[in-house]
Amino acid sequence: MKAPRGTQDLLPGVTEKWQYVEEKLKELSGRFHYQEIRTPIFEHTELFQRGVGDTTDIVQKEMYTFLDKGERSITLRPEGTASVVRSFVQHKLFGSPNQPTKLFYIGPMFRYERPQQGRMRQFVQYGVEALGSADPAIDAEVISLAMNAYQTLGLKSLKLAINSLGDQESRENHRQALVDHFTPVKEELCGDCQNRLEQNPLRVLDCKKDRDHPKMQDAPSILSYLNTNSNVYFEKVKAYLDVMGIEYQVDPNLVRGLDYYNHTAFEIMSDAEGFGAITTLSGGGRYNGLVQDLGGPETPGIGFALSIERLLMALEAEGVVLPIDEQLDCYVVALGEDANLKAAAIVNDLRQAGIQVDKDYQDKKFKGQFKAADRLKTKFVLVLGDDELSKNQIAVKNMETGEQETVAIDQLIRHMQGIL
Template sequence: MAMNAPRGTQDILPGTVEDWQYIENTLKDLSHRFNYKEIRTPIFEHTELFQRGVGDSTDIVQKEMYTFEDRGGRSITLRPEGTASVVRSFVQNKLHGLANQPTKLFYIGPMFRYERPQQGRTRQFVQFGIEALGSEDPAVDAEVLSFAMKAYQELGLSSLKLIVNSLGDQESREAHREALVNHFSPHKEELCSDCQIRLKENPLRVLDCKKDRDHPAMKTAPSILDFLNEYSRTYFEKVKFYLDAMDIDYEVDPNLVRGLDYYNHTAFEIMSEAEGFGAITTLSGGGRYNGLVEDIGGPATPGIGFALSIERLLMALEAEGVELPKQEELDCYIVAIGEKPELEAVKLVDKLRSEGLRVDKDYLHKKMKAQFKAADRLKAKKVLILGDREVENNLVNVKDMATGEQKEVSLENVMAELKKMKEE
C-alpha cells in the first residue's frame, strides 16, 4: 500500500519552499526592526496549559486539540496556537524580571488543530506571531497593529481591511455578559447546542458562532461598546488616536470578539478583500490579554499579540497575483568529461562553495550536451568546462550563459575571474 502524508498535512517541495523562506525571512527582518526577539517553545505542552490559557469553552480546547497520554500517564497536547506557550515560557523563565520591559518576542513554527481540512486550513499549519508582555500602554497596542499590517504590506498585499474592537476590562465585560445572557436566554432553544453551552460559560462567544450568525437575535445583540466603563472607553480612544496618527486605516466592528477566552480591551482582525480569495476572509487576528499571565501562574502582567497563518498568507498572495522574488540562479555549473576532469571538478566545486558561491555539477555521468542542458535548467550564470586538455594545462573554460562569451583561465585564477565577471 502506498504511504501518503496524513490528512490535513502537506509536503512543501522545492520550487514552493522558496516562497516560504522568503516570507519567513521578511517577517524575521520586520521583527528585528520592531525590536522583537525570537523565542522557540516545545511543539507539545501539558494539556492543562491550553485548558487554562486558551479556555475550556473554546472550540479549540473542546474539539480541535491533538491530545494524548504519554508513557508516564501525563496528558500532553500538540500546541494549537502560540501565545499560551510563549506566556508559559515567560513565567517559567522569569522574563518579567528582565531590566528592559516590555518583553517583546516573536515565534514561528508548526501548530496543530484537528479540524476539517480545506483551502488555507490544514491540521498542521505554520503560524508566525508576536507577543509584547509587560506594558498596558495603548501605544503598544497600536504598535502591534502596525506590525501586523506592515507584515502583509511588505510582502506585496494591498487588498487589506483592518477591523478593530474593544472587549473592555473585567468590569465592562461582566456588564456586557449579563446583557447578553438576558438577550439570548429567550432564544436559547433556537440556538445550536454549542451556543446553549456558551450562553452559560462564555456568552460573548455566542457572537462568534458560525452556525447561528444569521439568527435574528444576533443582529439585535447588545454591543460591548455600549457597556465600556470610562477607563475602557478612554483606552480604546487612545488606541484609535495612535492608529490615526500613523495613518493606518481601520473599521470598528462591535461584533468582533475573537475565538479565544483570554482577550480583553483591544481585539482586531485583518481581512483580505482580494477577489477570489474565498468565503473565509480572515488572514490574522490578535488582541490584548491582560490576566493571562496570572492564569498561568505568573505575576500580574499585561500583554498583547497577534498571529498569522503562512498558508493563508500564501493564498492571499495568489489571489492578488503577487509573485515573490526567488534566488534560483546558480553562480556556476561545472561540466566535466573524463576521469581526471571529474576528479578536478569535485575539488573545484568544493573550493568555490567554500568561497561562498552557489555551485553544482553533474553526478549522473551525462554527456557534455546533457550537462549543458542541466546547467540551463538550473539557470547557471556561468559554466566551467573541464576536459582532459584543460586539466593537463591547468586551465578551465568559463562560459557566460547570458552572452555566450567564453574564455580560458588558469585554475588558480578561476575564483578571481568569476568575481570579475560577476562585477561586470
C-alpha cells in the same frame, strides 16, 4: 503511503517561497525590536486548558491530546501565546530590566478540524507577544507590525477591523446583556451556542452557524457597555492608529475565539477577489490576565498571530510574485576521468568560497551536462576537459550572453566572485 489528512509536503519550488516569507517576517520583527523565542511543539495539556480556556472550540474539539509513557496528558500546541507566556513565567523574563518583553515566533501548530484550503491540521504560525506594558501605544505598535507583515510582502487588498472587549467590569455587564438578549431564543441556536450562552456568551457572536439569526443583527454591542476607563483606553488606541496613518474600521461584533482577550481586539482580512469565503488573515488582541492565570505576576500583554499558509494564499490571490532567485550560480561540466576528479576539487573550493555550484553525478555526456545546466537556469557553465586541464585552465561561459572566456584555475574563485 500518503501524508496524514490535513498535512502537506512542501517540495522544492515551494519551500523557497516559505523561506523568503519567513526571512522577511524575521527582518520585520527585528525592525520593531522583537526577539525570537522557540518553545516546545508539545506541552502539558493543562497549559492550554488554563491559558486558552475550557470553553473554547480549540480545547473542547480541536486539540491533539494523548497520554505519554508516564501517563501524563500531553497536547501538541494549537496556538503560540500560551506557550510563550508559560516560558515568560517559567524563566522569570518579567525580572529583566528591559521591559516590555517583546518576542516573536515561527513554528508549526496543530488543530484537529476539517481541512480546507488555507486551513490545515498542521499549519505554521508567525506571531508576536509584547508583555509588560499597559500603554495603548503598544497596542497600536502590534497592530502596525501585523499590517506591515502583509504590506512588506506586497499585499494591498487589506482591511483592518478593531474592537474593544473592555475590562472585567465592562465584560460582566455586557455578558449579562447577551444572556438576557439570547435566552428567549436559546432553543433556536445551535448546540454549541446553547452551551456558550451559559459558559461564555460573548462567543455566541462568533458563531458561524448562527450568524444569520435575526437576534445576531441587534445583539447588544460591547461598545455600549464600556466603562469610562475602557472607553478612554480604546479612544487612545484609535488615536495612535490615526497618527500612524493606519486605516481601520470599528466592528462591535468582532470577538476573538480565545478566553484570555480583553480591551483591544483586532483582525486583518483580505479583500482580494478570489481569496475565498473565509477572509480573515490574522487576529490578535490584549490579554492582561493571562500571565497571572499561568502562575506569574500581574503583567499586561498583547499579541497577534498569522497563518503562513493563508498569507501565501493572499499573495497568490493578488498576483504578487515573490522575487526569488531560482538561478544556479555555476555548473561545472567535466569531460574525462582526470577532469572529473579535478572538477570535484573545484566545486568544493567554490562552495567554500560561498559560491553556489553543482556538477553532474550521472555520468552524462557533454551535451547532457549542458542540458542539465540549462534546466537549472545556470548563470555560468564552467567547462573542464583534458585540454583545459593540461593548461591548468577552465572555460567560463555566460549562459545569458553566450560569451566564453578562459580563466586560470588558481584564479577562478576571484574571477567568479567578481562577475557574480
